[in-house]
Amino acid sequence: MTLKYFKYNPLLIRVTLLTLFLVQISIVASAQSSKGQVVDKIIAKIDNYIILKSELEGAYIDYLASGQPSTNDLKCRILESLITNKVLVAKAEIDSVVVSDEEVESMLERKLQYFISQIGSEERIEQYYGKTIQQFRDELKEKEKEQLVVRKMQETISENISVTPAEVELFFKSIPRDSLPFFSKEVTVGQIVKVPSVSESEKLVAEQKLSDLRQRILNGEDFGTLAKQYSEEPAAQNTGGDLGFQPRGALDPKFEAAALSLKPGEISKPIESSFGIHIIQLVERRGNLYNSRHIILIPKTTQKDIDRSIVELDSIRNLIVQDSLTFEQAAKELSDDQNTSSSGGYFLDAQGSNSISVKELDPTVYFAIDTMTLGAISKPVSFRQPDGKEAVRIFYYKSSKKPHQANMKDDYQKLYAAKLNQKRSKAISRWFSDAKQEVFINIDEEYDQCNILK
Structure with a gap:
């Protein structure tokens, strides 16, 4: 559920905004700065950490580009989010909250593949950002590490927070009828992927x-x-x-x-x-x-390699169709795609739900299921992965929801996640009020009107 549906709730926007956009924003801002589009300077210091004006401007531009509404205090709220995250990192050092190298590398590889899939190739990343892929990787690694630390601190602060069904219902009733979000068509789609072995x-x-x-x-x-x-x-x-x-x-x-x-x-x-x-x-x-x-x-796969994977995947499909194996079990045990295998093969949205808007679905996936009937499993089809390697997959078109206005029956999980985020945001806001007394914070006088420290 996007933030615009709860625009009357500034705490939710204030604390979670940076979590959604920080890595993408900071890299884009860095690219803009290198091209002379942003005159940079330090606008905030938090212990040993700094926030640059390019980070704030990049976050502001990215937020508006995502379709969110603007307000007079938007930059102030974004700056507060940036500062909150830096305080989380600074406090993590004090409290000895750390993340492992394995966690950082795993997240880094997923993020790299995301950028490659969005931009097209490593070469295009290098051209766009004016950096080698290794330089891009090193910069991204530091940001991913910081985000993991932030996430771990947030989890520590809000680990005992839960939401009851009654709270979800009250939350839903508190939303003005004319502010209820309207959801586009949603589908539940899974895939099983086989990556051909090179001969x-x-x-x-x-x-x-x-x-x-x-x-x-x-x-x-x-x-x-x-x-x-x-x-x-x-x-x-x-x-x-x-x-x-x-x-x-x-x-x-x-x-x-x-x-x-x-x-x-x-x-x-x-x-x-x-x-x-x-x-x-x-x-x-x-x-x-x-x-x-x-x-x-990099040894290339041949058509014979691909054909072998097609035969293997077709055998798996037959077992599922004959009810000898469930799709979810096959995806977890046999799929080569780590991003979907852990969820039983299903594509997930930002809240972790397998009921995903068609707007968020990869266009190639959407076009593949557009001609399928509900409950059907496709024949194996070849495709190119974000890293450029050939692979084969089958799709399972499990269910579909028509466009609709939010309601308790169809959207309970989304409402639950929104209410949980609201409670977590309030907990983090209370924590920030205390934590900002324990770390050094200095904000450029240009942003005095934001009253962040007051």
């Missing part, structure tokens, strides 16, 4: 080519020059395959194990990771940090 013959071709390149380097040719010429990593054109200093746990485990088994200057034989096949050179180690460079080749 061993294709892998051997890549390994042989990399072995030849390794020998050329050992014979005196420059690693960086060959990386620019042959590596299939887009950033190699700018970096020569250099990945810069990385902490343990930041890169693919197989890649890292191979890199750390080398002596500085030594070059590995071809090794396979989840991204492709590499030769790696360890450049330098500094404690838990290490710098490496690589040349990667």
Whole structure:
């Protein structure tokens, strides 16, 4: 449920706004700043953290672009959200609330795939933001880590908050009839994905080519020059395959194990990771940090590989149709798509509901189910994943809801989530009133009228 439906509730907007938009906003704002569209300066300091004017302006533009209504105090409320999040991070340091490297990497990979799917490719990301994919990744990683810390602090603050059915009903009745949201058509759709395995013959071709390149380097040719010429990593054109200093746990485990088994200057034989096949050179180690460079080749799937996956997926489909296996069980146990397998194969909206607006659904998915009948399972179809790799999937068109105005029967879960967010927002607002006394906060006098500290 979007924030505009509860515009009379400033607490909900004030505390949750940044959670929805921070990472996208800050990166877009950074890109705008680099192009000279925003004159930057520090507008707030919270302990060791700062907020830039470009962050506020980017958040403001993004909020309006999302279709939300503007108000006279909108920038003040956005700034308060930015400051609240920084206070959460600062307090997390004081209270020793941390997130693991594994959590950060997992979230980072999902966010990267999201950007790739939205923009089209790694090359287009580099062109749009004027950064190598590695620079983009490093910047995004810091923001994702901060967001995870914020989320963990929010969960800690509101962990004992719950909502009863009676509260949901009172919440629904409190919404003016003329302010009830109108929901577009919603569908419940699932998928099971199979990613074709690359044939061993294709892998051997890549390994042989990399072995030849390794020998050329050992014979005196420059690693960086060959990386620019042959590596299939887009950033190699700018970096020569250099990945810069990385902490343990930041890169693919197989890649890292191979890199750390080398002596500085030594070059590995071809090794396979989840991204492709590499030769790696360890450049330098500094404690838990290490710098490496690589040349990667990505073996391509052939039509035979795809055909094998189609046959496999068709067998799974037949088991479901014959009631020998439920769709949800098959998705959890057999699907190669991590984003949907954990939810039984279903696409979820921002609130975690599998009843998703067609406006939020990927257009390719919508067009696929548009010709299906309710309860049907499609034949296997090929598609290209956000990372560019070929895959095969089947769809399950479970149910559909017509466009309608919000009501308790059809939208209980959405109303429940909205009421829960409202209570959590109030708890965080109360927490902020106390926490801002425990950290240093300085706000540029330009924003005195916002009265954030009062």
